[in-house]
Structure formats: C-alpha cells, structure tokens
Amino acid sequence: MTGTAGGATAAAAAAELFGWWAAALLLQVLFISTLSWPELAVAAAGALLAAAAARAVRRAATARTGGRARLLTALLLFPGALLTDTARLAAATARVLRGHRVTGRFHTVRLRPGSGTAWVCGLLSATPGLYVVDLDPAGPTVLAHTLPGRPTALERALTTGGRR
Template sequence: MAGAAELFVWWVLAVVLQVFLTGPLSWLEWTVAAGAAVPAAFGARAVRRASGAGSGGGARALHAVLVWPVALVADTGRLASLTLRALRGRQVRGRFQTLELGRGTGAAWACTLLSATPGAYAVGLGRGRFVLVHTLPGPPGVLADALTDGRRS
C-alpha cells in the first residue's frame, strides 16, 4: 500500500510540474501529461529506492512543498538582481554550504526541492543527514529553513 501511495505522489508531482512548465493545457495535453507521468513516477520511485534515501518526514515535506513556490519567486528575484550586478561589472560569487537536514527529512525529496529553485543546488550527500549545496550569496532562503531547522555551516 505504501508503494502505491508513493507512486501516486510521484505521479501527481510529475503532472503538476508539466502543467506548471507549459501553462494552460487542452484535454489532449492533460491526457498526454497524465500518461507520461506514469513511467516518470515508476522511475522516480526506482531512483529513490536505489539511492537508499528514505521518503520520510510527512509533516516536514508538506511544509517544504508549501514553501517551495515562495522560495522559487524569491530566489528568482535574487538571481535577477545578482545578474544585473554582474552585468555592471561587480563580482558575484555563490558559496558552498553544508546543511543538516531536520530529523525525518528524506534526502531524496529535500535535494530535489532545493535543486528546483535558482537559490540552491544540491551537490552531494555527506554522512548522516548532511547535504552539500551551492547557494546564491546572501542569507539562506525560506526553503533551506524549512528543511534544516536552522542547522547549517
């Protein structure tokens, strides 16, 4: 039963991503998106299982998913501002940062959410709940706060 629920969640995420990236869809496009999301869901589950990453953290996952659109808009604004600074000849450098994911946070979905914004990109997993990310300069975003309980170095 848990496997079916996980497949359903991956399927919904794939369909939502398709709609988000392409905009308003006709019924035919909805059908294609729903059909194409089926193998994507099986693939996502297989990758998660092969990586050994847990899916845990239901309450944290919901909070992080709800915060993600805010992080996407905020980080896009930060990236635009930094791009303008770079075009004016100022040096702009990102940084590497180690985040400690909160207890019960699945590394697979946490790294996926982090990497789906312009503000951070998950580079690698360390021991335990540690994730190495490359971030934009400036304070960490709301998504990193939602995933880490404020633990970072």
C-alpha cells in the same frame, strides 16, 4: 505472511510513484500556457516517466521518503522560496550582465531529524537558489550549492544548524 509484507511493499511503492507522479504532473501543468487534453495526456505520460526515474534515483541513493511531519509546512513555504530565489537569480544575472562577478558557494547542510531525505532534497533543489549536489547515506547531511544570500524560509524549515 510473505504475501502481506509483499503487498505492503507494493502498496508503498505504488504510493511513492503516485506522489512523484502527482508532483511532476502539477509542475508540468503549471508551465502549460493553454491546457488541452492532448497536452494534459503528454504531461501525464511525461510525469509517469519522471516518477519512475525519481523513485529509481531515490532507491539508488538510499534516501528515505518518510518524514512527512514538515511536508505541509514545506509545501506552503515553497512558492515564497521559489519567488524569492527567482528574484535573487534575476538580480545575480543582472549583476553579471553589468560586468560584476557573482559566485555561488558549496555548503554542508544538515536536514532536520525525521525529514524524508528524498522529498526534502527534491523540494530544496526545485528552487533556483539551492541545489543538493550530494548526500551522506549514513546521516542527514547534504552538500548543497547556493546562490549568495540568506537562506529562505523553506531552507530554514527543512534544515538545522545553518550553512557550513
């Protein structure tokens, strides 16, 4: 029995590492202007280091990776949120350059039940408009810093109850 449980744990760890690696590799490849084999090899090695670090951070924070029910929806909404928040950041930067003050805020945000805390926080933090600062290990509540403006469709899909 122990061998089966250990095998399942090792398989889950390998699947998690592969997921983080694939996501990190995809992001790195998107930022490479001309894709060549040496650059791809360096990106793959860097993504492996990022995957190991992401798993270690997730385990240290006791965050869950499960909750894949909204994962496809979140991945489809991510590009729109990225563009929206990038435009919001550019507008905020332009306002600051014109001498105006732009202030972000800290909000308590409740994640939707059944969501995987690790991937939800990672995906939300990958946009310029919201960054998860802290999470409550006892519940699905996180402290997030946000740019001024309304929540994106991605944030609305992954959270409930709005910003407090």
